Structures are given as C-alpha cells and as structure tokens.
Amino acid sequence: MKLTGITVAAIALTFSGFVSAEAPAAGDVEKGKEIAAGICAGCHNPDGNSAIPIYPILAGQYPGYLAKQLHDFKAAEGETAKRDNQIMAPMAATLSEDDIANLAAFYSQQKPQSGPVTDASLVKAGERLYQGGNLENSIPACSSCHSPDGQGIPPHYPKINGQHPGYTLSQLQAFRQGTRKNDTNSAMQTIVSRMSEQEMKAVSEYIATLK
Numbered sequence: 001m002k003l004t005g006i007t008v009a010a011i012a013l014t015f016s017g018f019v020s021a022e023a024p025a026a027g028d029v030e031k032g033k034e035i036a037a038g039i040c041a042g043c044h045n046p047d048g049n050s051a052i053p054i055y056p057i058l059a060g061q062y063p064g065y066l067a068k069q070l071h072d073f074k075a076a077e078g079e080t081a082k083r084d085n086q087i088m089a090p091m092a093a094t095l096s097e098d099d100i101a102n103l104a105a106f107y108s109q110q111k112p113q114s115g116p117v118t119d120a121s122l123v124k125a126g127e128r129l130y131q132g133g134n135l136e137n138s139i140p141a142c143s144s145c146h147s148p149d150g151q152g153i154p155p156h157y158p159k160i161n162g163q164h165p166g167y168t169l170s171q172l173q174a175f176r177q178g179t180r181k182n183d184t185n186s187a188m189q190t191i192v193s194r195m196s197e198q199e200m201k202a203v204s205e206y207i208a209t210l211k
C-alpha cells in the first residue's frame with residue numbers, strides 16, 4: 001500500500017486518539033486564551049490565578065490533569081458526574097474536545113501565583129503530615145504522590161503547591177463525601193477517610209506555602 005498524505009494523517013490521528021488518555025494532543029494556546037477570557041476569567045481570572053479561595057488556581061497545572069477534570073465534570077445521561085459540581089458542570093458541558101485541549105494548553109503555560117495562607121498556626125502540623133504521613137492511622141505522606149515540593153508527577157498526580165487553602169480543603173471534603181470520585185483506584189477517597197478535619201485543615205494551609 002502506498003501511504004498518501006491522507007492515510008498518514010489518519011494513522012497519526014488514530015494513534016493520538018489512543019494516547020490522549022495519558023497525554024492529550026497539544027492544544028492551541030491562543031484559542032484557549034480566547035475561550036478563557038470569554039467564559040472562565042470571571043472566576044479563574046484571565047491568567048488562571050484566581051483571587052477568590054473557592055475558585056482553584058489553574059495556572060501552571062499539567063494539561064493532562066486539566067483536561068481530565070473538564071471531562072469528569074460532564075455527566076452522562078441519567079448519571080451523576082464523577083466530579084459532581086453544580087458550578088463547573090454547565091461550564092464543561094459546552095466545551096468541545098478541541099476547546100478542552102486548547103484551554104488545558106493555555107492554563108498550563110501560565111505562571112502560577114500562590115494563594116495566601118489563612119491560618120499560619122496550622123502550617124507546622126500540616127508539614128509533618130504532608131511530608132511524613134500519619135503512621136498510626138495509615139495515612140501515607142502526601143509527598144509520595146504529589147512530590148515533596150507539591151509539584152506533582154504528571155500525568156496522574158496533579159500539582160497542588162501554592163493552591164488556595166480554602167479550595168484544597170473543599171476537595172479533601174468532596175473526596176470524603178463522595179461528590180468527587182474521579183481519583184484512580186480511589187487513592188484520595190481512601191486517604192481522606194482516615195484523616196481528621198483538623199489534619200485536612202492543617203495540610204491545606206501547608207500546601208499553600210509550597211513552591
């Protein structure tokens with residue numbers, strides 16, 4: 001068979017389709033920027049450095065993780081979304097595959113700023129748990145998956161450093177309540193089921209200090 005330009009492109013497309021679960025096709029940053037400015041900036045700020053603690057900072061996050069979240073917010077007919085959130089569900093519902101890839105590319109290339117610590121008295125306790133875990137209650141060190149500096153390990157373990165403490169705490173609670181169940185092998189759901197409210201608060205404050 002003689003490979004024409006079109007067959008080569010078709011093979012490349014099929015192949016990138018397989019790979020997309022791991023690493024999505026590189027998106028178009030300029031197109032992503034346009035959608036972000038039009039729909040997302042009101043909450044996440046134009047560069048993804050949201051100023052309000054309930055809205056996560058998206059700047060500098062891995063594109064594969066961002067794309068996965070935007071998919072997980074979408075609910076299939078008659079089912080609850082794996083990440084069930086009333087604010088993001090309608091946002092994600094309007095996005096095409098290309099839009100998602102473009103937005104993920106745009107945000108991943110923005111320079112992240114840190115959200116402010118809200119209770120400095122908890123930072124030390126948070127550091128102990130993050131870096132060392134809690135052996136007594138079988139809580140693993142967060143650093144083992146999210147790395148000691150919170151930079152994460154792509155594509156599965158997100159970057160969490162510098163995030164608003166309020167948002168981080170809300171996600172730990174969501175994993176506990178089961179409104180967020182999009183973590184592979186229920187890793188996060190298992191861990192938070194062993195954590196106290198105080199531990200969740202403390203580790204959220206510490207994470208904001210990581211760079």
Ligand code: HEC
Nearest residue numbers: 039040042043054055056066069070085087088091103170
């Ligand atoms: C009205 C406010 C609002 C708008 C507009 C909005 N978001 Fe969000 N976004 C949120 C909230 C709130 C959350 C946290 C949801 C949760 O708790 O699960 C969130 C979470 C996210 C997350 C998950 C981040 C993470 O670290 O897991 C991504 C990705 C995201 N938004 C992207 C977008 C994109 C892209 C747009 C535009 C198409 C957008 N958002 C528009 C409020 C908003």
Ligand code: HEC
Nearest residue numbers: 140141142144145156157158168171182183184187188203
């Ligand atoms: C065994 C690996 C593992 C360990 C240990 C782990 N995590 Fe995670 N964590 C994950 C995975 C996987 C995800 C992404 C889930 C997804 O795809 O949405 C995640 C997501 C998160 C998120 C959501 C980030 C966002 O932007 O919404 C937070 C916050 C978080 N982890 C905090 C922690 C804390 C705090 C600890 C320690 C108490 C911890 N993690 C330990 C695997 C782990």
